[in-house]
Amino acid sequence: MADRVYLDHAATTDVLEPVMQAVLEQMRIGGNPSSLHGAGRRARATVEAAREQVARAVGCDSAEVIFTSGGTEADNLAVKGLFYQRNGADSRRTRVLLSTIEHHAVSEAAEWLEAHDGAELEWIEVDASGMIDPAEVRALIEKAPESVALVTAMWANNEMGAIQPIAAIAEIAAEYGIPMHTDAVQAFGAIPVNFRDSGVATMAISGHKIGGPMGIGALIATRTTALSPVLHGGGQERSVRSGTIDAASIAGFGAAAAWAAEHLETESRRIATLRNRLINRVREEYPAATLRGPEPETDLEIMKHGPTRRLPNNAHFTFAGCEGDSLLFLLDMAGIETSTGSACNAGVPRPSHVLLAMGVPEETARGAQRFTLGHSTTDADIEALLNALPAAYAQASSAGLAAHTPEASRWH
Template identity: 65%
Template sequence: MPRVYMDHAATTTVLPETVQAVTEQMFTGGNPSSLHSAGRRARAAVEQARDRVARALNCDSAEVIFTSGGTEADNLAVKGLYWSRTKANRAACRIIVSAIEHHAVGDAVEWLETHEGAEPVWISPNSEGIITPEAVAQAVGESPDTVALITVMWANNEMGAVQPIAEIAQLAKSHGIPFHTDAVQAFGALDIDFRACGATTLAISGHKIGGPMGVGALIATRTAPLAPLLHGGGQERSVRSGTIDAPAIAGFGVAAQSVTDHRAEESRRLANLRNLLIEGVRHAIPEATLNGPEPENSEQIADGAFRRLPGNAHFTFPGCEGDSLLFLLDMAGIESSTGSACNAGVPRPSHVLLAMGVDEGIARGAQRFTLGHTSSEADVQALLGALPAAWEQAKKAGMAAQAPDSQRWN
């Protein structure tokens, strides 16, 4: 059966040029920290990749700190900024954090609360999933000196809402508060200018843009107050020790350059495909609800004025479990995602949808369709052809919360 991949937000298909760059550097070999010829060649490959990532984000190459991925980059930012700030000022124990963050940020904040005495202030989004600057300002309140950092993601990984990052960063800067943004989903899809946005730190990941898994970066200003998570050889500005993965970094650099070179055209293409998908779902299943901002019209797409990620369409389908719908679509050759966590085998609704005020029963019927560089109109039509029957069958399976205990997932 032909497969249709609609989970590019989880990971996108690796680019051919990435594979070539990784393979070539693996055969070249060498430790970038070694002083001999092989080491210097490996170091040159790493620094070339660093320059490519820096150009893609309009930052200095010295501001690029390579990590093992977005999760480590987020943890380094959140924990590193918190530790440095509380060391300088014991009263700075509050963390202003959006309630729609990826778990890489949210769980790091909760860990600091449990183990380090941090006091999280969770900011709820509006009905479209947007964190407003006014809500952030209210959370900061009259005591900005007690805030260790503010962290709001650039674009939500589940329902695709793009956040007003520049305004929030400016607010943080006016109070002298470090600001971190998780840009893992936004990088490669939106125009990201690190220098202009005003963030202190910014996280990105390789496998979301056609690069390798296991590599990412934290972009940090030269003056960012960061305490290291790892201790060792002092690589990456002494805040990320460990042997530098030259092959993965080389592939990451090539992918960053490739997606940046084609970003504007590709984002417009994906946004038009996404709109076709949204219109088709609304026509086929009027009961379905699109979550997040309304899609942009053709003029807004042409201008690159995105309110939601170009390749993201997130729906809730009433009367069914998202997992049931996922498996039925998978059987029909469509690979999608619920976008929700599943803890201890018990399906749970998305924390993002709950933060937006969506009813728990409705939130359980979530389904995320995300497009990428391999997506085509034929893929969209295949989904639209399979979705109505899959939804009808999923409704017959019912809701896990309605089943007796003996029938619930365990």
């Protein structure tokens, strides 16, 4: 696999060496953190040390870190837990305000509440760059503040990298006493994320996006935020998330969080500079390629204050006249691993809901290709992609769009 180039770090990134060491060490030690004997106490000490590492990395108290199996569970615990608690206290609170570009872990959790528990979903629109206007959130709340159960908006989008004004949105929600959740899975480890300063009530993060193990994440929740548990059992993790505590994975998560915090500034700037080189070359060489999402910061802006509009590792394009899946497979055959950021339902290619929410036409959205960089990305990786792209794009373009049969093409 050494000759392959991996550019899908938004899906998952390479596990760091310190993480593997931390996981193996705890696996050798063993013990259930809930046991009272020596092995249990040693495992508990490992968990609490990792909890401190995560807390320092995200700017919260260690008591606010609730370990979960990952970002999806954390999002579900927050959205459902906040809704059940708020609606249970006041049955008028049925409205859930969420952005149209949320990860499915948030949007489908909310849709479950709509289908089974009487929630009313109201969608916060985004502009052509994928950005939320806080004023729109205020307008939605002011329609009937007493009926809003919660507000949720992701910190940074996983597909096209837009960094949202989370603190501004949270401040508006707080004016009306409404809790806000944010999915910070993509933001954590890529840009500065400070839970305390953000003003949100809950926040989801994940280990494998920052070089930690898969299957571990956390819900960060203020001490005063009341959450109804979704799982019931042993009462672990503040009784919000019952279940045997995975000490080994948590140790790895803590090591990854510590590494990410220590290297955040240098890695963010290094990766953003590589990303800009990629974007500039694609724009120069492919007139049919359109960058989606906010305009990235220039190299000078990155050196001065770091990325503020767009995640440093994200380059998301739509390529006119070809299927994103075709381009992905052709690049994969050339040893370059990328992503379309779209889903496939029942074998039929579907465009990204994020791009459609941004106003991108369905046919155009089907040409999506997402290149995401990470801590292992090098100059040589970017060159390899740029060298492989011409042939792959030419072949994908010659195949055209799946829906365009020769007969249909005559009418377009």
